[in-house]
Amino acid sequence: MDAIQVDGLTKEFDTVTAVDDLSFTVEQGEIFGLLGPNGAGKSTLINMLVTLLGPSEGAARVNGHDITKERGDVRDSLGIVFQEPAIDEELTGTENLAFHGRMYGKRTAEREERIPEVLELVDLADVADNKVASYSGGMQRRLEIGRGLMHEPEVLFLDEPTTGLDARTRRDTWEYIQRLNEESGVTIIITTHYMDEADFLCERVAIMDQGDIVAIDSPEGLKDSLGGDVVTLGLNGPANEFVDRLGDRPWVRERDRTDEGIAITLEHGTTRIVDLVRLADETEATISSVDLEKPSLENVFLALTGSTLTEREADEPSTESESREESSQAARASR
Numbered sequence: 001m002d003a004i005q006v007d008g009l010t011k012e013f014d015t016v017t018a019v020d021d022l023s024f025t026v027e028q029g030e031i032f033g034l035l036g037p038n039g040a041g042k043s044t045l046i047n048m049l050v051t052l053l054g055p056s057e058g059a060a061r062v063n064g065h066d067i068t069k070e071r072g073d074v075r076d077s078l079g080i081v082f083q084e085p086a087i088d089e090e091l092t093g094t095e096n097l098a099f100h101g102r103m104y105g106k107r108t109a110e111r112e113e114r115i116p117e118v119l120e121l122v123d124l125a126d127v128a129d130n131k132v133a134s135y136s137g138g139m140q141r142r143l144e145i146g147r148g149l150m151h152e153p154e155v156l157f158l159d160e161p162t163t164g165l166d167a168r169t170r171r172d173t174w175e176y177i178q179r180l181n182e183e184s185g186v187t188i189i190i191t192t193h194y195m196d197e198a199d200f201l202c203e204r205v206a207i208m209d210q211g212d213i214v215a216i217d218s219p220e221g222l223k224d225s226l227g228g229d230v231v232t233l234g235l236n237g238p239a240n241e242f243v244d245r246l247g248d249r250p251w252v253r254e255r256d257r258t259d260e261g262i263a264i265t266l267e268h269g270t271t272r273i274v275d276l277v278r279l280a281d282e283t284e285a286t287i288s289s290v291d292l293e294k295p296s297l298e299n300v301f302l303a304l305t306g307s308t309l310t311e312r313e314a315d316e317p318s319t320e321s322e323s324r325e326e327s328s329q330a331a332r333a334s335r
């Protein structure tokens with residue numbers, strides 16, 4: 001049985017189709033990523049799967065339970081870690097987990113058995129009796145994850161798990177999430193707008209844009225689908241002729257104008273740089289910088305949607321913050 005089965009799931013708000021007829025599955029034990037800019041529809045999709053929002057159309061099952069007809073079973077079988085902190089800094093790690101265990105109706109004996117297991121899982125056994133206020137950002141995030149694991153869910157949803165953490169702690173958190181997945185076998189669904197996070201952590205990634213899944217595959221598969229390296233040229237001054245004539249070159253697969261110049265997808269990038277410089281010379285374009293990279297998920301996003309993820313986020317209207325506030329309220333109400 002798949003951990004998640006989504007079939008034609010749709011959510012319409014007044015004027016926006018936030019999630020548009022999505023169908024996909026997530027296998028048990030997988031780390032699965034939903035990658036997309038703010039406003040792509042990730043939170044709306046997750047909120048439907050965890051039964052905080054009802055779909056407008058379509059159906060989905062989580063651990064075999066229908067999200068509209070068996071909401072209680074769905075909720076019992078999943079854990080959720082939201083972006084907003086849900087732990088109390090004035091309590092110790094143990095006390096926080098005990099509080100959450102009580103909320104989930106666990107009896108004292110069950111709690112006493114489960115808390116040390118969870119603390120071990122999230123690597124906080126040594127500091128179990130210290131106040132959370134004394135924990136580092138990474139430790140607090142691990143305790144949040146532990147909280148989501150208290151009732152032994154089969155699926156764990158992590159919403160933007162490393163937002164606000166420094167680079168080192170983010171990396172440690174990724175490694176920790178992978179270890180948790182290997183050791184406990186829990187299926188993990190992550191939402192993220194960080195390309196590097198999806199690339200490092202996820203076995204499969206669904207790239208979301210404007211309510212749609214535009215591609216779904218392993219990070220390697222997504223990058224391979226571009227079939228080439230990317231040379232990014234900084235261009236000073238007019239370069240229309242350069243860009244036009246690039247289109248005639250058989251080895252150029254894609255050209256995408258960026259704010260500073262152009263990103264060119266091509267085979268064997270290293271050997272083509274000389275050709276590019278020569279063409280710039282002929283067309284009197286001025287190259288100010290040259291960068292060669294193997295495809296990243298950012299390039300995949302650009303090729304699929306015509307803009308970078310950062311540009312998409314800049315375009316997102318301000319209703320986003322309202323929707324986040326609404327989702328947070330729903331989340332708080334459900335705790």
Ligand SMILES: Nc1ncnc2c1ncn2[C@@H]1O[C@H](COP(=O)(O)OP(=O)(O)OP(=O)(O)O)[C@@H](O)[C@H]1O
Nearest residue numbers: 013016018037038039040041042043044319320323
């Ligand atoms: N309650 C709501 N009412 C009206 N529109 C909404 C509501 N919630 C979300 N939307 C809209 O639906 C679209 C998808 O929003 P959603 O929050 O699901 O995106 P997201 O990818 O999760 O972004 P983020 O990463 O910031 O949470 C956006 O255009 C948003 O403005």
